[in-house]
Amino acid sequence: MSPLSRRTGLPGVVLALLGLVALLAPVLVASPAQAATGRVRGTVSAHGDQSPKVKVTWFAADWSYIASRKVRGGGYSLSLEPGTYHLQFTDQRPSYDVEKYYPADVVVTVTAGATTVKNVKMRTGAAIGGVVKANGKPAGGARIVAANTDRNSFEVTANSAGEFALGGLPPGSYSVFTYDKRKAWVGKSAWFPKLKSGKFKKAHINLTKKAGRFVVDLYAGDQPYPGVAYVTAVSRGNGQFWTQKAAHGTVTFQGLYPGKYDVVLPGAGGYLGGTIRVQGKVKSGKTSFGTVRLTQPGATVAGTIVDANRPANPLEGASVTLMTTAGATLGTTTSAADGSFVLGGQLSTRTDLVVVAGPGPYSPYLGKGTSYCKYAATSVPVAVTTGQTTGLGSVLLPHQPDAQQDGDQCWTPPPG
Numbered sequence: 001m002s003p004l005s006r007r008t009g010l011p012g013v014v015l016a017l018l019g020l021v022a023l024l025a026p027v028l029v030a031s032p033a034q035a036a037t038g039r040v041r042g043t044v045s046a047h048g049d050q051s052p053k054v055k056v057t058w059f060a061a062d063w064s065y066i067a068s069r070k071v072r073g074g075g076y077s078l079s080l081e082p083g084t085y086h087l088q089f090t091d092q093r094p095s096y097d098v099e100k101y102y103p104a105d106v107v108v109t110v111t112a113g114a115t116t117v118k119n120v121k122m123r124t125g126a127a128i129g130g131v132v133k134a135n136g137k138p139a140g141g142a143r144i145v146a147a148n149t150d151r152n153s154f155e156v157t158a159n160s161a162g163e164f165a166l167g168g169l170p171p172g173s174y175s176v177f178t179y180d181k182r183k184a185w186v187g188k189s190a191w192f193p194k195l196k197s198g199k200f201k202k203a204h205i206n207l208t209k210k211a212g213r214f215v216v217d218l219y220a221g222d223q224p225y226p227g228v229a230y231v232t233a234v235s236r237g238n239g240q241f242w243t244q245k246a247a248h249g250t251v252t253f254q255g256l257y258p259g260k261y262d263v264v265l266p267g268a269g270g271y272l273g274g275t276i277r278v279q280g281k282v283k284s285g286k287t288s289f290g291t292v293r294l295t296q297p298g299a300t301v302a303g304t305i306v307d308a309n310r311p312a313n314p315l316e317g318a319s320v321t322l323m324t325t326a327g328a329t330l331g332t333t334t335s336a337a338d339g340s341f342v343l344g345g346q347l348s349t350r351t352d353l354v355v356v357a358g359p360g361p362y363s364p365y366l367g368k369g370t371s372y373c374k375y376a377a378t379s380v381p382v383a384v385t386t387g388q389t390t391g392l393g394s395v396l397l398p399h400q401p402d403a404q405q406d407g408d409q410c411w412t413p414p415p416g
Contacts, residue, residue, distance in 0.1 A: 086107055
């Protein structure tokens with residue numbers, strides 16, 4: 001289901017790898033014991049086909065990708081930590097199969113130590129097909145993308161004669177975008193309203209306009225956009241979109257329809273990503289230049305990790321993780337020599353966060369001198385605001401029980 005996705009409303013190629021160019025790199029938090037899990041089971045069937053070839057992919061409640069596997073024998077079984085998940089079932093037959101089932105999405109809530117049953121019924125999708133021509137000649141290898149009003153998209157490549165078929169489309173209305181193999185010719189999107197399950201619609205397409213090449217410089221604040229990212233250009237005139245990899249602060253699109261564009265750009269360098277208007281426009285048959293700049297700073301969280309018994313003593317090397325209350329990891333770092341830490345940079349306003357601090361995953365020891373002790377983890381609820389730093393002040397890291405310490409200098413004094 002790329003390049004657009006219902007999961008976020010952003011282009012799916014961006015998100016599939018922007019499912020990957022995370023705002024803050026996810027890192028698992030060490031746990032002293034394996035987390036409790038629950039099960040999700042069910043059958044997967046279709047009319048006259050009790051064991052369709054299907055893949056199940058599961059996502060967190062916010063649609064962040066977790067994993068996928070093939071469904072065998074007409075049933076599936078997953079073991080998951082407690083929480084809410086999106087499960088997506090996709091037919092593994094090729095896109096050109098007009099009998100292909102369209103994806104089925106279900107939501108499940110998992111409870112520790114319990115089994116949730118969710119049966120899934122696959123249904124035959126709508127299909128379109130026909131011939132693509134570029135400047136009046138068969139466009140072998142042309143790429144055909146059908147995007148619906150729910151922001152799902154499906155695609156197929158034409159054969160050497162320009163013939164194509166695209167099945168597995170959920171019922172609904174579609175814009176069909178087409179690009180010739182050489183990226184030399186383009187045409188406006190074709191509109192196909194109210195496609196029905198199991199029905200086929202002819203779609204003959206002729207690309208008549210010379211495509212443009214667009215070189216766009218990318219900035220995060222006053223600095224060139226860092227690293228590598230997948231960027232999508234969206235035509236303001238007809239919604240047609242192109243996705244390309246950016247590097248060294250520049251992205252080059254080829255085969256664009258003439259006109260003005262928006263760019264969907266992931267966050268970077270402490271600035272939030274988003275959909276941004278490009279300064280400059282594409283001209284037919286020519287190379288054009290444009291600029292895009294991220295300007296909205298994200299939220300950050302800052303504090304200092306200190307010994308709970310001796311708050312004047314900072315703790316270097318503590319593991320600090322920013323998480324949602326649902327358990328999703330948003331970022332992790334370690335405290336500096338003065339105990340300080342900063343997390344965030346690409347966060348929007350939200351109230352469902354918690355900072356979890358503790359020793360590293362391989363040793364319970366932290367500190368120096370009288371503070372060289374075994375420590376336990378602690379957590380602090382936190383809310384953040386776009387463009388601001390939330391200061392937590394001193395985060396007190398508790399000692400492990402006295403019986404587990406190496407000496408009485410690490411014992412915790414009694415209350416009062």
